[in-house]
Amino acid sequence: MYIHPDNLRRYTVGVLVDNEPGVLSRVSGLFSRRGFNIESLAVGPTQDSEVSRITIVVKGDDAHIEQLVQQLYKLICVQKVQVMQSRNAVERQLLLVKVKAGPADREGLMRLVDIFKAKVLDVTKSSMILQITGENDKISSMLSLLEDYGILELVRTGMVALERGDGVMTSDIFD
Amino acid sequence: MKLNGAAILIECLIEQGVGTVFGFPGGAVLPIYDELYKRQDRISHILTAHEQHAGHAADGYARATGRTGVCLATSGPGATNLVTAIATAYMDSTPVVFITGNVPQSLMGTDSFQEADISGITMPITKHNYMVTRVERLADTIREAFYIARTGRPGPVLIDIPKDVQIAETEYTALSGEALIPRLSMKHPTAQLRPEGEALERYKIKAEPRLEQAAQLIAEAHRPLIYCGGGVILSGAQQALQELAERADAPVVSTLMGLGAVPATSSRMLGMLGMHGTHAANIAMQRCDLLIAVGVRFSDRALGKAETFAPGAKVLHIDIDRAEINKNVSTTLHITGDARIVLELLLSRVSQKHHEQWMQQARSMIEDYLSDELFEPRKILGGMAAISPEITIATDVGQHQMWTAQHFPFVRPRQLITSGGLGTMGFGLGAAMGAAAADEAHRPVVLVTGDGSFRMNLTELSTIAYYNIPVIVVIFNNGTLGMVRQWQTLFFGHRYSQTTLDRGPDFMKLADAYGLPGARVDNMEAFTAAYREAVERGGPCLIECMLDIDEMVAPMVAPGSPIDSFCLN
Numbered sequence: 001m002y003i004h005p006d007n008l009r010r011y012t013v014g015v016l017v018d019n020e021p022g023v024l025s026r027v028s029g030l031f032s033r034r035g036f037n038i039e040s041l042a043v044g045p046t047q048d049s050e051v052s053r054i055t056i057v058v059k060g061d062d063a064h065i066e067q068l069v070q071q072l073y074k075l076i077c078v079q080k081v082q083v084m085q086s087r088n089a090v091e092r093q094l095l096l097v098k099v100k101a102g103p104a105d106r107e108g109l110m111r112l113v114d115i116f117k118a119k120v121l122d123v124t125k126s127s128m129i130l131q132i133t134g135e136n137d138k139i140s141s142m143l144s145l146l147e148d149y150g151i152l153e154l155v156r157t158g159m160v161a162l163e164r165g166d167g168v169m170t171s172d173i174f175d
Numbered sequence: 176m177k178l179n180g181a182a183i184l185i186e187c188l189i190e191q192g193v194g195t196v197f198g199f200p201g202g203a204v205l206p207i208y209d210e211l212y213k214r215q216d217r218i219s220h221i222l223t224a225h226e227q228h229a230g231h232a233a234d235g236y237a238r239a240t241g242r243t244g245v246c247l248a249t250s251g252p253g254a255t256n257l258v259t260a261i262a263t264a265y266m267d268s269t270p271v272v273f274i275t276g277n278v279p280q281s282l283m284g285t286d287s288f289q290e291a292d293i294s295g296i297t298m299p300i301t302k303h304n305y306m307v308t309r310v311e312r313l314a315d316t317i318r319e320a321f322y323i324a325r326t327g328r329p330g331p332v333l334i335d336i337p338k339d340v341q342i343a344e345t346e347y348t349a350l351s352g353e354a355l356i357p358r359l360s361m362k363h364p365t366a367q368l369r370p371e372g373e374a375l376e377r378y379k380i381k382a383e384p385r386l387e388q389a390a391q392l393i394a395e396a397h398r399p400l401i402y403c404g405g406g407v408i409l410s411g412a413q414q415a416l417q418e419l420a421e422r423a424d425a426p427v428v429s430t431l432m433g434l435g436a437v438p439a440t441s442s443r444m445l446g447m448l449g450m451h452g453t454h455a456a457n458i459a460m461q462r463c464d465l466l467i468a469v470g471v472r473f474s475d476r477a478l479g480k481a482e483t484f485a486p487g488a489k490v491l492h493i494d495i496d497r498a499e500i501n502k503n504v505s506t507t508l509h510i511t512g513d514a515r516i517v518l519e520l521l522l523s524r525v526s527q528k529h530h531e532q533w534m535q536q537a538r539s540m541i542e543d544y545l546s547d548e549l550f551e552p553r554k555i556l557g558g559m560a561a562i563s564p565e566i567t568i569a570t571d572v573g574q575h576q577m578w579t580a581q582h583f584p585f586v587r588p589r590q591l592i593t594s595g596g597l598g599t600m601g602f603g604l605g606a607a608m609g610a611a612a613a614d615e616a617h618r619p620v621v622l623v624t625g626d627g628s629f630r631m632n633l634t635e636l637s638t639i640a641y642y643n644i645p646v647i648v649v650i651f652n653n654g655t656l657g658m659v660r661q662w663q664t665l666f667f668g669h670r671y672s673q674t675t676l677d678r679g680p681d682f683m684k685l686a687d688a689y690g691l692p693g694a695r696v697d698n699m700e701a702f703t704a705a706y707r708e709a710v711e712r713g714g715p716c717l718i719e720c721m722l723d724i725d726e727m728v729a730p731m732v733a734p735g736s737p738i739d740s741f742c743l744n
Binding site: 021022025026029033063066067070071073074075076 | 294295298299302303306323496497498500501502505
């Protein structure tokens with residue numbers, strides 16, 4: 001499905017699925033064969049051991065996202081789908097990054113750790129592992145500052161999100 | 176009662192009312208075939224020559240009857256041979272349960288002999304699939320599979336059963352009626368779309384505002400047009416659709432999959448629309464001011480260029496699959512639900528309209544295609560219709576398929592069995608066999624095929640000969656892959672790359688080899704005599720019609736062009 005770049009937006013989609021083998025490949029397979037672009041994907045069990053929750057960040061337009069939600073509902077393993085608006089949701093991801101850190105770099109790095117409320121998980125003579133949690137923007141700006149020191153390795157979890165307020169996820173296919 | 180997995184499978188098929196299974200045995204399904212042997216009083220098995228055609232046969236069985244077809248194959252190559260048949264059923268939304276054996280779980284993942292990850296392979300082409308890891312889950316999995324295959328928008332479901340699960344024993348209790356409906360029906364949102372009883376009352380309340388709006392659109396329309404698709408046949412909505420056409424005083428166009436829902440003989444029927452649609456259907460589409468689309472998915476073959484499709488029309492879309500709404504064409508209003516239920520609810524809100532001028536205008540665009548040729552597809556199909564107007568016709572894919580769709584006047588739902596979505600050459604003989612095997616009255620089924628398509632499935636002649644399945648094979652032999660040749664003629668400067676079939680076999684000798692009667696004809700008189708005899712005899716046979724290599728399918732709209740700009744008349 002072609003979308004004009006001006007209409008591209010970022011959507012965060014929460015999906016409750018049966019906690020069964022193969023579910024992740026059903027969901028990710030749907031995205032790839034229908035031509036949706038996954039920006040990030042995170043999955044884990046919920047308070048109900050039979051249910052997992054997948055959070056997907058995808059770029060598209062409104063028509064695209066309508067199609068995506070309806071296609072997701074066709075998967076038998078999918079129970080509920082919710083498209084979250086950024087302003088109504090808390091979104092977080094976690095990043096671990098190994099940066100070059102000689103003795104001269106440590107002080108500057110520690111200042112960044114302070115500003116970004118990051119954590120130091122490991123220190124050696126020449127490197128540090130930092131943990132940063134936050135929204136996309138925060139993580140991007142931290143990363144661009146760390147580039148000056150030299151990033152050796154990094155790994156991120158992908159975005160997870162919950163809608164603000166008392167409500168819990170509901171499904172409504174008839175609209 | 177304690178049973179092994181294989182026996183539980185057979186018992187569960189009996190629970191579901193399955194009488195016929197199409198399949199092919201092998202190492203990983205030996206325990207299942209052993210149980211079939213013991214229960215042959217309850218389930219008959221038709222052994223095909225190749226698993227693909229067993230799959231198409233189960234599909235044809237389902238298309239002809241509306242019941243769920245069942246196909247059985249072994250692991251590895253047996254399972255992968257089903258892939259085309261599964262994809263065919265998926266694209267045309269037919270309920271088929273495919274059952275495959277697999278290697279024992281102790282060997283799984285070790286690249287053992289005849290091992291293939293068939294549930295992984297078929298994930299994108301099944302409505303759902305299962306790999307059963309514990310025999311305790313087997314019975315409920317099978318019940319769930321049948322439920323999923325036939326409810327909502329129907330489709331194929333695959334169950335992969337490792338050999339150790341077939342051998343392992345567990346307690347089995349036979350279920351019937353309501354008890355067969357799995358827990359899943361409560362949980363999954365799509366399952367709510369074919370409501371009954373209390374759920375139907377809730378559905379009515381929910382759908383009410385949209386039904387009112389739909390009635391309003393119909394009341395305001397001056398040039399309404401009904402666009403009827405395969406969903407109408409799947410839900411049995413033909414009666415309600417015809418009543419709506421009367422009430423709204425609207426003409427009807429049909430997709431390939433919707434042919435037969437409204438009889439071709441009806442004065443409202445303008446024919447098939449799309450790439451090889453009639454002038455009347457395609458032009459009416461562009462002139463209507465309200466398009467009532469029922470059980471359709473706005474396929475590219477029906478639409479032509481999506482941006483220029485039905486430019487002046489509001490679109491009312493009724494479909495059971497919410498994902499089809501706004502997928503290819505933006506709708507003014509949609510109602511998600513079973514076509515029959517929605518149309519019946521809608522009918523009570525629609526008052527009688529009169530659009531004489533529009534009906535007349537639409538009817539006036541119907542053209543009669545006349546040909547000077549003495550022996551050509553239209554005359555052959557007309558001859559068939561004159562002798563057997565109600566006969567079930569299966570096709571393969573290509574020119575013969577389009578000629579059949581255009582020129583055979585289908586008068587009832589499920590009369591045409593054709594691979595519309597996937598366009599599977601080689602579909603026809605298996606599908607015709609399945610449709611014929613499903614008919615308790617043993618009425619013959621016609622397969623209209625081309626020499627190209629037939630070469631892909633002729634191995635199944637042995638099956639129809641052995642079981643004496645009444646399939647009348649009518650081959651349109653023009654010595655070419657005609658549809659591809661037609662595109663080469665029109666768009667590739669007459670460069671006939673790899674489409675000329677100047678290589679046999681001699682179909683009459685072939686018929687003889689299989690012990691089937693055959694006739695080669697090149698004129699209407701001979702054809703009519705051979706065809707009449709075949710229908711009266713009611714057994715399997717071949718009729719080979721010798722056609723001109725340059726015969727084309729007309730009208731035609733070039734791919735991606737507006738639906739009313741014909742490149743061939």
